[in-house]
Amino acid sequence: MSQKIGRSTLLLNSYPSVKAFAAIVGKKEGEGPLARHFDVIFDDTTLGEETWEKAESRMQREAVIKALEKAKSASTEIDFIFAGDLLNQCISSHYGLRDLNIPFYGLYGACSTMAEGLSLASIFVDNGLAKHAMAVTSSHFCSAERQFRLPLEYGGQRPPTSQWTATAAGAAMVAESAGPPYVKATCAGTITDLGIKDINNMGAAMAPAAAHTIKTYLYDSHTAPQDYDLIITGDLGMIGSDLLIDLLKREGIDISKVHNDCGKLLYDLEAQDVHAGGSGAGCSASVLCSYLLTRIQEGALQNVLFVATGALMSTTSFQQGETIPGIAHLVHLTYQKGN
Amino acid sequence: MSQKIGRSTLLLNSYPSVKAFAAIVGKKEGEGPLARHFDVIFDDTTLGEETWEKAESRMQREAVIKALEKAKSASTEIDFIFAGDLLNQCISSHYGLRDLNIPFYGLYGACSTMAEGLSLASIFVDNGLAKHAMAVTSSHFCSAERQFRLPLEYGGQRPPTSQWTATAAGAAMVAESAGPPYVKATCAGTITDLGIKDINNMGAAMAPAAAHTIKTYLYDSHTAPQDYDLIITGDLGMIGSDLLIDLLKREGIDISKVHNDCGKLLYDLEAQDVHAGGSGAGCSASVLCSYLLTRIQEGALQNVLFVATGALMSTTSFQQGETIPGIAHLVHLTYQKGN
Missing domain, CATH: 3.40.47.40 (Stage V sporulation protein AD)
Incomplete structure (x- = not known):
């Protein structure tokens, strides 16, 4: 049971565990310094899908499935999934997760979504509202560029202050105490x-x-x-x-x-x-x-x-x-x- | 404290109250059969704002403020607000609520947002995670038409199966037991x-x-x-x-x-x-x-x-x-x- 120690701050007294987690990334991310830590690195930006948006949905789904695999759990064991993404109307989450039949609370937190989802999943487990809960989110360089900035084909220059949208998804499964983290x-x-x-x-x-x-x-x-x-x-x-x-x-x-x-x-x-x-x-x-x-x-x-x-x-x-x-x-x- | 009676079903044993609620609507909604029940009816679709999106943000803000007024509460008494809307990246909520300084969990549930937000707000109160929590959402005919369908100026015909996006916002404040509902x-x-x-x-x-x-x-x-x-x-x-x-x-x-x-x-x-x-x-x-x-x-x-x-x-x-x-x-x- 959580203890309120501030207006928006909760101590999770049962110490819920992040029982399993998985990260799925694209080629560029797989060439970076964290490469050996990722579960799956895709070689191209489409993952064999027809569009970048479908590729992003696919990454989110794969992250959940990989986390479930690592926990030796079935999707039916997840009571609630908290998910969202950057695309208009959060379609990566909706299409990526629709076949999994997990009770779903949709979030919009832009790039804060992982912390928002992990917070709510952990709060649910800490208070006995879920035995297992999941948080997942994603982004994709190509789907984000064309939605937020310019068509990729345009080849627009990027100022030095700009950041690079990761092609990546991460999923974390929270459970009653099962060891660290x-x-x-x-x-x-x-x-x-x-x-x-x-x-x-x-x-x-x-x-x-x-x-x-x-x-x-x-x-x-x-x-x-x-x-x-x-x-x-x-x-x-x-x-x-x-x-x-x-x-x-x-x-x-x-x-x-x-x-x-x-x-x-x-x-x-x-x-x-x-x-x-x-x-x-x-x-x-x-x-x-x-x-x-x-x-x-x-x-x-x-x-x-x-x-x-x-x-x-x-x-x-x-x-x-x-x-x-x-x-x-x-x-x-x-x-x-x-x- | 909530009792889990199904995978995604929770009994809220403390019976949290919807202590106050408010609805703000546009002209057409104010001419409908529920007119006398609304707190504020705006005469035009812009609410005096520069754009429809800003008008929608304004409605969401006004709904929260009106609900707080009816509860005789200050915004500082709300521990968490759960909010979202239909616009890309939920800007009605973000811009409408940014000056209120209430800890914010952003949602995306499309037209299910009110039930999603009210669920989470009630669950938070039931488990002592919040003393007061709020749920709010909105939509606006003009901002939705131009985002999802056609420019209004185009005057496109609507098939008989189509529905009319309401220009309206609703806010509900949940509190520890304070009478029905x-x-x-x-x-x-x-x-x-x-x-x-x-x-x-x-x-x-x-x-x-x-x-x-x-x-x-x-x-x-x-x-x-x-x-x-x-x-x-x-x-x-x-x-x-x-x-x-x-x-x-x-x-x-x-x-x-x-x-x-x-x-x-x-x-x-x-x-x-x-x-x-x-x-x-x-x-x-x-x-x-x-x-x-x-x-x-x-x-x-x-x-x-x-x-x-x-x-x-x-x-x-x-x-x-x-x-x-x-x-x-x-x-x-x-x-x-x-x-």
Whole structure:
């Protein structure tokens, strides 16, 4: 049963386990520094499907199936799945998961979806509402580019602040205590908008939301940055990460020694020409559901704050001159109960 | 604390209350049969905003503020808000709610959003995760038409099976027991796709999902249609409602005597030229958060199943030849505890 230790902060006293997790990625991600941690690396961007959108749906489905396989579970054992993605009306999740017949709560959290879904799945398990619950999300470079930016065929140039949408999906299955990694706590984000309008600098637009959530959680949990091995955001990239560190420093909180960002880990930033780093709901999801959860499972990381961030605009809001609101959801992961 | 009585069915043993609710609608809805139940009726479709999307955001914000007013509560008393809408990347919710500083879980459930949000808000309150939680959603005829169908200026003809997207928003605030209406139980939907491809007949596409959820809940709760004053779907319209009744009859379940549909209640179907009825996330939300909850509060309705349905396609999935998956979430509302 969860204990409320702040307005939006819950301690999950039963320490639900992330019993299994899986990450499915595309070719470029499979050529990056985390390659050996992924479950499946697809060689082309279509996965043999007719369209990029269908390929993205397929990745989300494959991530769920792989996680189930690793848990030696059937889809019928999952009581609820929390899923969403970046595509209009979240079609990757709807079409990817429709044949699995799992009770479904659809989410929209943009690139924060993995933390939002993992929070809700963990809260459900902690309170006995689900025996097993799943969180999954995805993104695809090609489906995102044509929806949010320009036709790929146009060959538009990308400014240095821009990030590269990952072709990737991640799924995590939460169960009653089954060994590490454990979910110790969650903290829901608040929509935060400091007035950034540059659609090519979304890291900067999301940094204030990350700062807000991290500050809230540290306050509610009476902890400090040095209590953690890692505070990992996703996906602020290079520019947003620097801004986050600055914003928190102004509040007297120095996370610089323990901070990293999923958008900086997924690619070799220089060799792979991804400018400010990775992004997309699949970026933080695939980094979490491969490298990060494995490191916590092994005990190499003992105490991690996973803070996925989302930019909540659309092409329509952008065209109408709106600024870019951001959100960041936090999940506290540990190697040991009671940490 | 909730009790799991089925894979996706939860009995909310504390009977959380819908402490306050509000519905904000446009001109056409304000000329319909439920007019006297709405809190605010706007005279024009822009609400004085520059664009329809901004008008829709504004409606969502006004619904929340009006519900807070009626509860004599401040926004700071709401621990979590569950919100989403039909627009790409759910911008109505993000822009409408960004200044309220309420911890935010973004949802995408298409026209099922009100039931999804009310389910999660009620579950959070029932398990002590929130003292107060809010659910809100909206739709707008003009923003939906131009996103999903054709520019309004084109003046395209609508086939008789088509439904009319409501210009409306509804918000419901859930609190620890504070009198009726009570939320007795929730049942999450499962994505259901029987292969309907006609984008102008979404009621038919969603009916199988509604049938699935209603059948599941009746089974899990050991109840029958005659145990309810009303089983109300939203928004199947005329054609989808008939199909739902038929689908359930084949399973030996006859809901014909107690069934109605929010899409049939919001407008005078003949006089207001809305073809098969209303639709849009705001349709079921505004019917629930005005007429329905009032009737339960008064005791005129004692036992109601609110089953909001969503069609989970996008224009992209439609153009790619995909069928239309549907989903339906259920909330069991009662006038008395223990009903």
